[in-house]
Amino acid sequence: MSKNRVTATVNGDAVEFLCETQQTLLEVLRDELRLTGTKEGCGTGDCGACSVMVDGRLVCSCLMLGVEAQGKSVQTIEGMATGKTLHPLQRKFLEHAALQCGVCTPGVLVAARALLERTPDPTEQEVRYWLAGNLCRCTGYHKIVEAVLDAAREMRGA
């Protein structure tokens, strides 16, 4: 089977990869580009563990083909911190104990950042509905919601 050649930008770096037509963006990120921070929880777009940003839009990378990334800019969890400086959301997740097993955490963080970029001052309810596409089985969401609200406060300089 011949493979497709794709060029894209991932976390600011120009990348080039070969993929089978049916390979998802998630499979490409994990298996071809070795960016395993993005997780597969279901493969059907129901759990949000594979959340990434594509050209500024929050998507489940398991629902997008690798070939569809041609010419696009992809942001994953690996691109969230700046050098050794964690993103405020990452820091607040640690401080608020908002993660346990950590397998949903990359997707939750990517989704939460997308929320705060468009809604810098969300209510508790807005956080809960925005993150309704990201399943977490460990925390009961309590500390995740607290961490997102606290990060929003800090990022607003409030």
Place this chain on the structure above:
Amino acid sequence: MSTMVKYEEKALKIVGTRPLRPDGVDKVTGRARFAADYSLPGQLIGKVLRSPHPHARLKSIDTSAAQALPGVKAVVTREDFADMPSEFAASGELTINFRDVTRNMMAREKVLYDGHPVAAVAAISESIARKALKLIKVEYEVLPHVIDVVEAVKPDAPLLHEQQYTDGVTPKPDKPSNIAKRLLFARGDLAAGFKQAELVVEREFNTKPVHQGYIEPQACLASYSEDGVAELWTGTQGHFVVRAQCAKVLQMDIGKLRVYPTELGGGFGGKNNLYNEPLAIALSRKSHRPVKMVMTREEVFRATGPTSGANIKVKIGCTKDGRITAADAELNFQAGAFAGSSVGMAAPCTFTRYDLENVRVVGNDITTNRPKVAAYRAPGAPIAVFAVESVIDEMAKKLRIDPIEFRLRNAAREGTQTYYGPKLGPIGYIETLEKAKAHPHYSAPLGPNQGRGIATGFWFNIGMETSSTLNLNEDGTVTLIMGTVDVAGGLRASMAMMVAEELGIEYDKVRPVVSDTTMLAFNFITAGSRGTFAGGMACVLAARDAIEKLRRRAAQIREVALDDIAWKDGAARPASASAKQFEPMSLAELGRMAGKTGGTISGHSAINAQGAGPGFSTHIVDVEVDRQTGLVKVLRYTIAQDVGKAIHPAYVEGQLQGACVQGIGWSLNEEYVYGADGVLQNPGFLDYRVPVASDVPFIETIIVEVPNPNHPYGVRGAGEVSIIPPIAAISNAIENAVGIRLREQPMSPPKVLKALDEGKG
């Protein structure tokens, strides 16, 4: 020999604070490696062919076409695994039988559920592996199946195991049965107790199986070398048990298999068992290449352990002033395809919260054509307690007694004789009830269609085999090697905190790592809320062993008697003002000098921890019932739980909140749905709906600390108890809101609406 370490009250510097977890940064940056994130050069991808039938005889399996497909490197079926005789072993909270383990990982005579493995393939790519599965020809003789537990015990029910005669019944039955085992716990005189009763309530309840729902599907990577030595990376709650069981079913020496526990993406009891691990090793052995196997979510639902569904009958009698005189329960639990449900754990938890004179619990372990059940957080207890706490609520209401007051009148306390064996030691049940009663939530006003419910739970907590090694590094930092898997609750943080407290050094000078199976001897699975209790005990003892050696080393260097030296605030110091005085020696100094003063210093412990302290939890929940849709919305939730001692309070709160929300999902939405064909209809997160962030409110927690006398810091265990009360608490709240008592779980909108329409009360 077992080990108990007494609780000592002392001033604490680190235990009880909230430092950051050692695994935290890697988990927020994507660096943390879970099983599916590991790869080896030259690895193949393994996939499993699964039965589409719930029950069929396996007549033949033809793998020749699959084997001939270019890129396929190995195929395994039942022919590649030895049969195992019946032999039982402990595995987490449930017991396994190797005869069944080998049949569950790869079907032999029959397939027993939709999703049962019949063959596995390793190929150079996933797409080729999938193609190969389609080329395997399996001839099935389809048999009648049985899914429901009530149907399975009928005399004409399809039989799963022709040689299964109910154990625990005398005389031995003359006909085989789907009831694998009957167990009985009894105390006092039940008939006399019911005779004294002025109110008797008898009810029947039904529950559906629910899945642990960890977000990480099972994954593993195996590499079998030509010299017969193998390595296995897997996401598990117990790598030593995986090693023992894999070695057994693959007929290998235990010492020749090295298992690395990876970061675990949730387990909750469901990652105590073998699934793909032995298949991956066998495929690697056959293909001479490493083999990686990752389940799809559909495979997780179809073939890994849900908990039991059940049918429960409860009858309780009490006096007019609310004193229970007799309590009787029958628990009929689905085991799935092979014997070994959680009924054995559920039975002792059924009534243990109450001080009862006359009590009986009968449990039946029943095989049905579903995946073999696995442990799920306080296995079985939520099911039995749903029934009992609903009946207690009904009785309190009939007698116009406040439901917390009713429980206080019957509450177990220190000295209460349980019906399953021990007398209870110091426990905090009454404290949790009193804290709940005094909380503003309990007296807050409710609106229309809103109701409040109460329920309580008990869980044993366990100890078991545990070991730990603590190495003092040359600069005075400490590497703590622990054998209990951190199943994500923050165990590494708690262990490092206790060790730092013992040694008198800063928390971040202790780096905890979970060993693979070669760095320590056998450690039991992280289950039964044992991690912080037993793991903590082992780490504390390893630290104390190191302190002894540090004192000896200081005595040698400073030329003073051992008795003149005490270990305090991170240094060897004069034991008292009257002892011989000398310049203190810090841990860092002793570490630097260790090589030249007798060699490196390490502490070690290997124990079988005993003296686990039971945990109790009281829950208050407010719900609102939408009469148009049947939707039950959880408005407010408060938990009071006795954890003995919260080593890291934030991580303990996380355990209570996480367990509670799993319980909310169990109550309101989660269930396995089977068609008439015995095939699972909802093997995905879209149709098997676990709670999402917008389904739940903040979960308020009240941490009660009645120290366990048998742990150096008073730890009981915190992870499981709070999954027990939610089903009953929510059912009781619905009744309080709209006067309808639901005795079937889940209390999903269609069922609530139906009950409202029928006006059941």
